[in-house]
Amino acid sequence: MGRTRRILHIAGNDLRIMVGDKVFFFWTLAFPVLFIILFGILFKAGDNAPPVAELTVVNLDQGRWGAYFVDKIKAPGITIIPAEAEPAAYSRLLILPADFSAKIEARRDQALAFKKRADASTKAAARVETRLYQAIARTISELVLYGEGDLTKFLDGHPELRELIVVKSQFPANTVTVVPSGYDHSIPGTTIQFIMMMVMIYGGISVMEDRKKGILGRMLFSPLSTGELFRAKLLGRWLMGLLQAFMLFAIGKIFFRLNLGSVPLALLVIAVFALAMAALSVFIGSVFTKEDLIIGMSVLLANIFAALGGCWWPSEIVPPGVRVVARISPAYWAMDALHRLTFFHGGFSDILPQTGVLLALAAVLTVVAGKSFRIRD
Amino acid sequence: MRRLALVLVNDVRRHLKAPVAILIFIALPLIMTGLIGIIFGPQAEEGRLPPITVLLVDNDKSLVSKLLLGAFDADEMKKMFQVTVTDETEAGKRMGKGKASATIVIPKGFTLDLLDAKPVTLLVVKNPAEQFLPDVVEEFVNTLGVMLSGGVQAFAPEARGIRAILDKPVAAIPWDALGPELGQAQKKVVAAVKYLDPLLIRLKAEETKAAGAKAQLSRTDIFSVILPGMAIMFLLFIVQTLMRDLLSEREDGKLRRMMTTPLRPLELIGARLVGGWAMGLAVLLVMVAFGSLVLRAAWGPFGYFLILGAVAAFWTAAFFALFHALVRNRNQAGALGAPIILAFSLFGGSMMNPEVMPKAFRAVGILTPNRWFIDGAALVRDGRFPLLSLAVLLASGLVLLALAVPALRRRTSV
Numbered sequence: 001m002g003r004t005r006r007i008l009h010i011a012g013n014d015l016r017i018m019v020g021d022k023v024f025f026f027w028t029l030a031f032p033v034l035f036i037i038l039f040g041i042l043f044k045a046g047d048n049a050p051p052v053a054e055l056t057v058v059n060l061d062q063g064r065w066g067a068y069f070v071d072k073i074k075a076p077g078i079t080i081i082p083a084e085a086e087p088a089a090y091s092r093l094l095i096l097p098a099d100f101s102a103k104i105e106a107r108r109d110q111a112l113a114f115k116k117r118a119d120a121s122t123k124a125a126a127r128v129e130t131r132l133y134q135a136i137a138r139t140i141s142e143l144v145l146y147g148e149g150d151l152t153k154f155l156d157g158h159p160e161l162r163e164l165i166v167v168k169s170q171f172p173a174n175t176v177t178v179v180p181s182g183y184d185h186s187i188p189g190t191t192i193q194f195i196m197m198m199v200m201i202y203g204g205i206s207v208m209e210d211r212k213k214g215i216l217g218r219m220l221f222s223p224l225s226t227g228e229l230f231r232a233k234l235l236g237r238w239l240m241g242l243l244q245a246f247m248l249f250a251i252g253k254i255f256f257r258l259n260l261g262s263v264p265l266a267l268l269v270i271a272v273f274a275l276a277m278a279a280l281s282v283f284i285g286s287v288f289t290k291e292d293l294i295i296g297m298s299v300l301l302a303n304i305f306a307a308l309g310g311c312w313w314p315s316e317i318v319p320p321g322v323r324v325v326a327r328i329s330p331a332y333w334a335m336d337a338l339h340r341l342t343f344f345h346g347g348f349s350d351i352l353p354q355t356g357v358l359l360a361l362a363a364v365l366t367v368v369a370g371k372s373f374r375i376r377d
Numbered sequence: 378m379r380r381l382a383l384v385l386v387n388d389v390r391r392h393l394k395a396p397v398a399i400l401i402f403i404a405l406p407l408i409m410t411g412l413i414g415i416i417f418g419p420q421a422e423e424g425r426l427p428p429i430t431v432l433l434v435d436n437d438k439s440l441v442s443k444l445l446l447g448a449f450d451a452d453e454m455k456k457m458f459q460v461t462v463t464d465e466t467e468a469g470k471r472m473g474k475g476k477a478s479a480t481i482v483i484p485k486g487f488t489l490d491l492l493d494a495k496p497v498t499l500l501v502v503k504n505p506a507e508q509f510l511p512d513v514v515e516e517f518v519n520t521l522g523v524m525l526s527g528g529v530q531a532f533a534p535e536a537r538g539i540r541a542i543l544d545k546p547v548a549a550i551p552w553d554a555l556g557p558e559l560g561q562a563q564k565k566v567v568a569a570v571k572y573l574d575p576l577l578i579r580l581k582a583e584e585t586k587a588a589g590a591k592a593q594l595s596r597t598d599i600f601s602v603i604l605p606g607m608a609i610m611f612l613l614f615i616v617q618t619l620m621r622d623l624l625s626e627r628e629d630g631k632l633r634r635m636m637t638t639p640l641r642p643l644e645l646i647g648a649r650l651v652g653g654w655a656m657g658l659a660v661l662l663v664m665v666a667f668g669s670l671v672l673r674a675a676w677g678p679f680g681y682f683l684i685l686g687a688v689a690a691f692w693t694a695a696f697f698a699l700f701h702a703l704v705r706n707r708n709q710a711g712a713l714g715a716p717i718i719l720a721f722s723l724f725g726g727s728m729m730n731p732e733v734m735p736k737a738f739r740a741v742g743i744l745t746p747n748r749w750f751i752d753g754a755a756l757v758r759d760g761r762f763p764l765l766s767l768a769v770l771l772a773s774g775l776v777l778l779a780l781a782v783p784a785l786r787r788r789t790s791v
Contacts, residue, residue: 023712031716034723041735069578104578107571111581118584123509129582130516134523136578141527143577144569164491164529165522169501169515172472172480176505185508205711291711292618296401299614300408307412316478316507318416319427343506344473 006224007232014236015243018202027202028244032194033251039186039312040256052079053124056090063101064155070096072135077127092116092128104143105151175344176259183256188338189311191248192273192331195241196305199277200284200298203237207285208294216375230282230373234366237281241274242267261341269341269351272358273334279365286372305329310336333357380640384648389656392619402615403660406607407667414600414672428459429510432468432480439488440539441525448521458514472502479503479514491529492536531569535562600672605754606727608664609689609747613718616657616693617710623649623701624710627788642789646698646782653694654687661686677757685753688767692746692774699777702784721745746770 018024055073057080059066073094074080086093093115103110114132116125138161143151146158171177210216210233219229249266252258260266280301288294306312308322309331315323326332337354340346392399431449435442449460463471468480482500490497501518503511529536571577626632635645665682668674676682700717704710722728724738725747731739742748753766 021712023716026716031719034720038723038729038734038738107577109575109577109579111579114580114582115585116582123512126513127516129580130520132580134520136576136580137520137523137527140572140577141524141531143572144527144531144565147572148568161527162494162530163523164494164496164526166496166498167501167515167519167522168498169503169511171505172469172502174473180505201715290395290398292398293401295715296398296405296614300401300405303405303409304412307409307416313416314508316504316510317427322416339475339506343504344475350474 003228006222007228007235010219010224010229010232011235011239014206014233015239018206018236018240019243024202027198028194029247029251032190032244032248035190035194036183036186036248036252036256039190040181040183052077053127054079054081054091055128056081056083056087056093057096058083058086058093059096060098061096061100062098063105065101065104066096068155069100069135069139072138073131075131078131090115090117092125094132105154107151172344176342180259180343181257183252184259184342185314187248187252187256187258188260188335188342189306191245191270192309192334192338193302193306193311194248195244195270195274196277196302196331197298198244199237199241199274200281200302201295203240203278203281204285204288204294204298205291207233207282208288208291211286211374212289212377214376220375226373226375227370229375230370233282233373234275234278234369237278238271238275241277242271245270245274259342260338261343261345262347265346265348265351266338266341269334269337269355269358272355272362273330276330276358276362276365279362279369283365283369283372286369286374289377305331308332309334330358330361333361378644381644381648381651384640384645385652385655388619388622388648388652392656398618399615399660402611402618403663403667406604406611406664407671410600410604410607410668410674411672413603429457429479429513430477431458431460431514432471432477433460433462434465434468434480434482435462436465436485437483437487441488441491441529442483445483445521445525458517468502472504475504475506477504478507478510481514481518491525492539494529494533494536532562532565535565598675600668600674601676601758602755604664604668604672604674606722606725606747606751608661608668609725609750610718610722610727611664612657612661612690613693613721613746614715615660616653616690617697617700617714617718619656620649620653620694620697620701621707621710623698623785623788624704624707628707632789636789642786643782645789646785650694650698650778650781653697654691657690657693658687661690675758676754677760681757681762682754685750685757685763685767688770688774689746689750689753692770692777695774695777695781696746698785699781702781702788721747724748726751746773 055078057070057073059070059082061067070080081090083090083093086095093113095113095115097110097112100110100112112132114129116129142158142161143154145161147154216229220226224232245267249258249260249263253260281298284294284297288297306329308326309329310318310326311331315326315332315335318326333354337351337358340350340354344350433446433449435446446460446462448454449458461477465482468477468482471477472480480500480502482502484498484500487497487499499518499522501511501515503515626635632645636642662683665674665676665686669676697714700714701710704713722745724741725731725745726734726742727747731742731748731751734742749766749769753763753770756763756766
């Protein structure tokens with residue numbers, strides 16, 4: 001058996017042992033899919049966003065302007081729920097006071113109470129608030145245009161304000177043509193997070209156990225060098241990461257219509273990222289001697305990397321300082337590359353910097369892991 | 378009883394000798410809470426969102442497009458938007474790389490068309506990788522559009538005059554004849570000021586909470602909300618680790634040797650259970666102390682929280698006693714333990730606010746200790762006694778204990 005075949009044989013055997021473990025499928029498939037579904041629902045964007053934002057309106061106005069103003073708020077994305085008094089349960093509430101009309105007719109300024117529940121959807125609140133500002137702008141524009149005389153007769157008849165400016169939105173040329181779904185955001189993030197967790201925990205523990213049980217020592221009785229054994233272990237963990245990504249992407253494609261842009265390039269990014277994680281797992285497994293310690297360290301690193309790297313939430317809402325710090329996370333580079341492929345239909349040159357960083361990281365970690373790799377405690 | 382105490386003290390000493398794993402599990406919830414708090418906590422002056430990067434392509438370069446640009450120059454807008462004026466090619470390049478949330482394109486002839494009261498289109502090119510900020514830009518432009526439409530129509534005759542001026546060379550403009558026109562415009566401005574300064578209708582927005590109004594969550598509030606969920610998740614991990622002795626001693630033959638001493642199985646089981654409970658509670662209190670000192674998290678009346686923590690630690694110890702009685706070996710325990718804890722945490726609200734979860738997930742969450750602990754901690758934070766959470770955790774903990782003790786006795790008998 002040649003050297004390459006021996007390495008492949010050991011790596012394949014490691015993979016077979018892992019895949020043979022039923023719990024492996026919980027970690028690689030069942031649990032990530034749960035995450036994908038949950039975060040996919042939470043990350044819903046654009047046309048998948050909550051179809052209507054509710055606005056409860058308490059119109060106490062004793063004149064006609066209250067109803068006129070409420071009419072201006074109406075829009076396809078907003079449901080107005082009339083109420084006679086402030087209800088106990090609401091998401092957003094607008095109160096038109098009893099003297100709303102009287103103040104307008106007297107040309108006296110007023111502030112309308114707009115209450116937002118802190119725990120309700122921020123996006124829906126923003127949509128409603130913007131619509132309220134637009135309604136105010138329309139009403140005041142009409143008053144400026146036609147409100148010279150007696151305002152008590154204003155509503156008896158006046159021309160409508162013409163909306164001269166139409167706002168059209170689109171995505172940049174050569175990028176997506178449909179609004180990305182929540183799953184387009186959640187699947188890459190979950191895949192990256194679980195590759196880190198799975199490869200570091202499973203890969204690290206198995207390296208540590210093989211060493212402690214003397215399996216690594218016994219393997220050296222075969223025609224294998226320590227370097228070849230290291231490469232075999234590295235390859236086994238790399239294949240594990242690749243297998244996991246392949247399964248999650250396949251499920252994403254089949255069940256969630258995942259848009260990855262170029263699939264081969266996405267797999268290239270994952271391959272380089274998984275290589276870095278495989279090296280890290282061998283390093284962790286070589287340095288630590290206790291299972292709990294490996295689990296703790298892996299959970300700590302994977303969670304920090306995932307949180308910083310944009311696997312849990314869109315990086316756009318993260319403060320600029322945190323975005324800079326995020327560059328220390330390998331997940332950041334992988335997510336950035338996957339975003340370029342998914343949302344910008346990027347090519348190889350677009351992901352070259354990110355892939356380069358990941359490749360350099362993989363090289364450094366491989367050297368460090370190789371130096372730390374031990375056959376016996 | 379003395380033998381039970383001896384085993385217990387010995388267990389505590391043993392675990393204190395190799396505390397790194399436990400320390401990591403104590404640090405993890407604090408680090409995660411700190412990270413989430415830094416990211417989502419309101420910043421004192423910057424508002425809740427980071428500044429939105431906007432590119433502006435002005436193909437019109439005339440009066441109204443300048444007005445539009447000026448709208449982004451107001452102090453409030455400067456805090457919200459970071460606007461860069463650029464050309465279409467550069468904007469396309471930068472948007473293609475995802476370097477901005479949106480590009481606003483003002484078309485050529487925008488001012489002239491608008492002054493002629495012709496419909497015009499503003500284009501907002503949105504970053505497809507972002508989910509929230511491009512929509513904010515689009516809605517803002519929509520609002521500006523409404524205001525500009527109103528303004529142009531209010532000053533239609535003046536607009537036509539300006540239109541005529543824009544078409545002519547400076548020398549051909551009849552400056553002397555503009556006096557009455559300007560006078561008319563001044564009257565309109567004065568009339569408009571009645572509605573605009575101060576604004577006739579304003580919004581007074583405030584954030585409220587269901588139970589009593591509160592202005593806005595502070596960063597400390599966010600830490601206080603997140604930390605209990607993280608603490609219960611990692612309490613589960615820690616107690617699982619501590620109670621793994623029940624299995625490992627059976628596997629490596631220590632149990633057999635211990636049973637040759639006058640130690641009774643029930644005493645050993647009792648020591649393990651009390652150990653798991655006491656060390657779990659101690660670890661929880663360490664997290665509370667660090668949370669209070671480092672993150673300034675608020676817990677509410679300490680006595681109430683202590684009772685809740687004690688009952689949660691008891692539940693956890695009873696659960697893992699039963700779990701270790703049922704699994705066959707350490708590998709199985711390691712393989713099943715973490716998934717169970719993560720499932721508890723996912724459905725129970727440790728990983729996200731249960732209120733944003735789908736209904737089915739929330740229903741499953743009721744079956745987890747995380748949910749009851751988090752709900753109980755929220756009540757304690759509001760100064761209320763968490764009676765329901767305590768009752769559920771205590772009752773279910775006692776059931777688990779009743780199942781665990783006989784099962785462990787069978788496994789402990791040699």
